[in-house]
Amino acid sequence: xxxxxxxxxxxxxxxxxxDIRTGFPKGRLTALIGPNGAGxxxxxxxxxxxxxxxxxxxSVDGHDLALTQTLELARVMAILGQDTAIASRLRVRELVxxxxxxxxxxxxxxxxHARVETALENFALTQLADRFLDExxxxxxxxxxxAMCFAQDTPxxxxxxxxxxxxxxxSRALMQRVSDxxxxxxxxxxxxxxxxxxxxxxxxxxxxxxxGRIMAEGDPDTVLNQRTLSELYDADVQVSRHQDxxxxxxxx
Amino acid sequence: xxYLPGAILVLALxxxxxxxxxxxxxxxxxxxxxxxxxxVLLESRLPRTLAVALTGSALAVAGVVLQSLVxxxxxxxxxxxxxxxxxxxxLAITILAPxxxxxxxxxxxxxxxxxxxxxFVTIIRRLPVREVMxxxxxxxxxxxxxxxxxxxxxxxxxxxxxxxxxxxAGEFSGVIAGRYELxxxxxxxxxxxxxxxxxxxILGLGDQVATGLGLSVRAVMRLGLAVVAVVMAMxxxxxxxxxxxxxxxxxxxxxxxxxxxxxxxxxxAVFGAALLLACDLIGRLxxxxxxxxxxxxxxVIGAAIFLWMLYARPxxx
Ligand SMILES: Nc1ncnc2c1ncn2[C@@H]1O[C@H](COP(=O)(O)OP(=O)(O)O)[C@@H](O)[C@H]1O
Ligand SMILES: [Mg+2]
Numbered sequence: 001x002x003x004x005x006x007x008x009x010x011x012x013x014x015x016x017x018x019d020i021r022t023g024f025p026k027g028r029l030t031a032l033i034g035p036n037g038a039g040x041x042x043x044x045x046x047x048x049x050x051x052x053x054x055x056x057x058x059s060v061d062g063h064d065l066a067l068t069q070t071l072e073l074a075r076v077m078a079i080l081g082q083d084t085a086i087a088s089r090l091r092v093r094e095l096v097x098x099x100x101x102x103x104x105x106x107x108x109x110x111x112x113h114a115r116v117e118t119a120l121e122n123f124a125l126t127q128l129a130d131r132f133l134d135e136x137x138x139x140x141x142x143x144x145x146x147a148m149c150f151a152q153d154t155p156x157x158x159x160x161x162x163x164x165x166x167x168x169x170x171s172r173a174l175m176q177r178v179s180d181x182x183x184x185x186x187x188x189x190x191x192x193x194x195x196x197x198x199x200x201x202x203x204x205x206x207x208x209x210x211x212g213r214i215m216a217e218g219d220p221d222t223v224l225n226q227r228t229l230s231e232l233y234d235a236d237v238q239v240s241r242h243q244d245x246x247x248x249x250x251x252x
Numbered sequence: 253x254x255y256l257p258g259a260i261l262v263l264a265l266x267x268x269x270x271x272x273x274x275x276x277x278x279x280x281x282x283x284x285x286x287x288x289x290x291x292v293l294l295e296s297r298l299p300r301t302l303a304v305a306l307t308g309s310a311l312a313v314a315g316v317v318l319q320s321l322v323x324x325x326x327x328x329x330x331x332x333x334x335x336x337x338x339x340x341x342x343l344a345i346t347i348l349a350p351x352x353x354x355x356x357x358x359x360x361x362x363x364x365x366x367x368x369x370x371x372f373v374t375i376i377r378r379l380p381v382r383e384v385m386x387x388x389x390x391x392x393x394x395x396x397x398x399x400x401x402x403x404x405x406x407x408x409x410x411x412x413x414x415x416x417x418x419x420x421a422g423e424f425s426g427v428i429a430g431r432y433e434l435x436x437x438x439x440x441x442x443x444x445x446x447x448x449x450x451x452x453x454i455l456g457l458g459d460q461v462a463t464g465l466g467l468s469v470r471a472v473m474r475l476g477l478a479v480v481a482v483v484m485a486m487x488x489x490x491x492x493x494x495x496x497x498x499x500x501x502x503x504x505x506x507x508x509x510x511x512x513x514x515x516x517x518x519x520x521a522v523f524g525a526a527l528l529l530a531c532d533l534i535g536r537l538x539x540x541x542x543x544x545x546x547x548x549x550x551x552v553i554g555a556a557i558f559l560w561m562l563y564a565r566p567x568x569x
């Protein structure tokens with residue numbers, strides 16, 4: 001369980017998050033939804049200790065963020081930031097291999113190499129493994145970053161808009177892989193999802209944010225209704241059903 | 253790793269050449285019967301060859317470290333105010349404690365170099381990442397300001413000739429046994445950088461990724477700053493400023509091998525030593541038996557390589 005208690009955040013005079021109090025359930029796939037600028041990335045970055053906590057308290061499986069060594073946290077959660085552009089000239093395999101760093105601190109064992117190869121395979125990167133990151137497409141680089149997070153092999157996975165740049169088939173493959181991690185291996189995943197129907201189809205738990213506040217949270221059937229979504233996005237939204245899951249229709 | 257053996261072979265040949273080239277003839281095959289040649293070899297040629305090689309590899313590695321700290325390929329340890337800060341430190345201790353022992357002077361020079369480099373890195377990290385060319389410009393401006401301050405203080409205190417000595421184009425003609433050994437400390441610092449290569453490579457991926465992988469960004473920054481500062485302070489006080497080396501060598505190696513620093517730092521070190529030795533040899537041969545300072549030769553060659561670099565890959569940082 002990730003607990004978030006009374007977390008507020010400001011940048012300069014602007015208040016970005018207002019007294020957020022919520023939790024991410026363990027062993028579930030949680031989707032964060034909401035319009036641009038709602039504060040989703042800020043919240044994820046705070047949980048992933050990429051941003052300093054200004055007020056309130058966050059704990060991951062009982063590890064208080066403020067009191068836990070960052071290396072120890074790197075074995076508990078992996079985080080994929082929204083902006084994955086990097087200037088380094090690394091090969092795909094080298095990037096993915098850095099995901100194992102928290103476990104071996106520079107002395108990889110056979111097991112570490114095996115996990116890197118598995119991660120490369122899982123994201124269809126084996127063919128590209130020896131290419132430089134600045135010589136592949138944006139979607140391929142995005143998959144390499146996700147593979148690095150998977151190679152980190154942590155109980156928690158925080159993904160900020162992982163579907164960025166991914167085509168339909170790779171998006172679906174990623175969601176399948178994530179859902180597999182949750183259901184077969186008991187991992188917990190929190191992801192910011194832009195395309196709401198991915199949340200509708202795959203998430204166990206949904207947190208809807210707007211203007212730095214949580215507007216609604218619960219299972220998909222509770223949160224994804226016409227009234228909540230229309231208010232969330234300030235737009236007319238219809239909700240129908242498909243294969244016993246909500247299906248959100250947002251073309252006018 | 254496949255580039256390393258070839259680079260080592262080239263370096264070994266250059267070192268051999270460096271041992272035999274000079275005003276007095278040294279024939280390595282008959283040296284056992286020739287006490288004078290032996291003396292020249294041990295007191296002058298070998299120290300000089302080692303000094304050039306140590307300087308070349310330490311500067312090139314410091315360049316790699318600096319470039320990963322600021323995530324910009326267009327800077328080198330000689331374009332960031334590091335040497336000028338070290339000169340200010342030396343100036344301060346010369347004025348305040350003229351009789352201070354050599355280790356105290358070196359310590360102060362290193363600390364001042366570290367403070368100056370830290371200032372540069374702090375400025376750089378506030379610039380927008382996409383402004384690739386602002387970074388080297390900021391470095392040159394900072395270096396210019398620090399140099400002006402050092403010159404002013406030197407002038408006021410009649411120490412200008414020392415300041416000029418520290419900040420002039422470097423050369424190795426004055427190197428003899430007993431006058432270059434501080435360079436081993438520079439090489440040691442470069443070795444430390446190799447030891448921590450993964451950390452610098454991960455820092456190069458950005459603060460976010462580094463934090464996510466459990467690294468303390470501040471600790472890695474401090475280590476990197478210390479490496480760059482120690483290398484620059486030792487090189488500057490022993491041989492003066494060597495331009496371009498710490499800038500171009502890391503760039504060329506990164507183009508070929510990428511930024512997996514654990515694999516590339518040894519190649520950078522060997523290549524840096526080989527390039528500086530080649531330039532030193534050219535300087536010794538071109539107007540034989542007179543010498544042209546290696547800094548001048550490298551200025552010409554380095555500028556050419558740098559221009560080629562700018563045109564060959566302008567878009568990426
Ligand atoms: N560096 C910054 N300076 C000022 N405001 C910022 C900065 N970064 C983000 N914000 C603001 O914080 C709010 C939340 O941003 P973010 O968490 O990225 O939203 P989301 O991920 O939900 O789109 C937005 O209104 C954004 O404009
Ligand atoms: Mg966002």
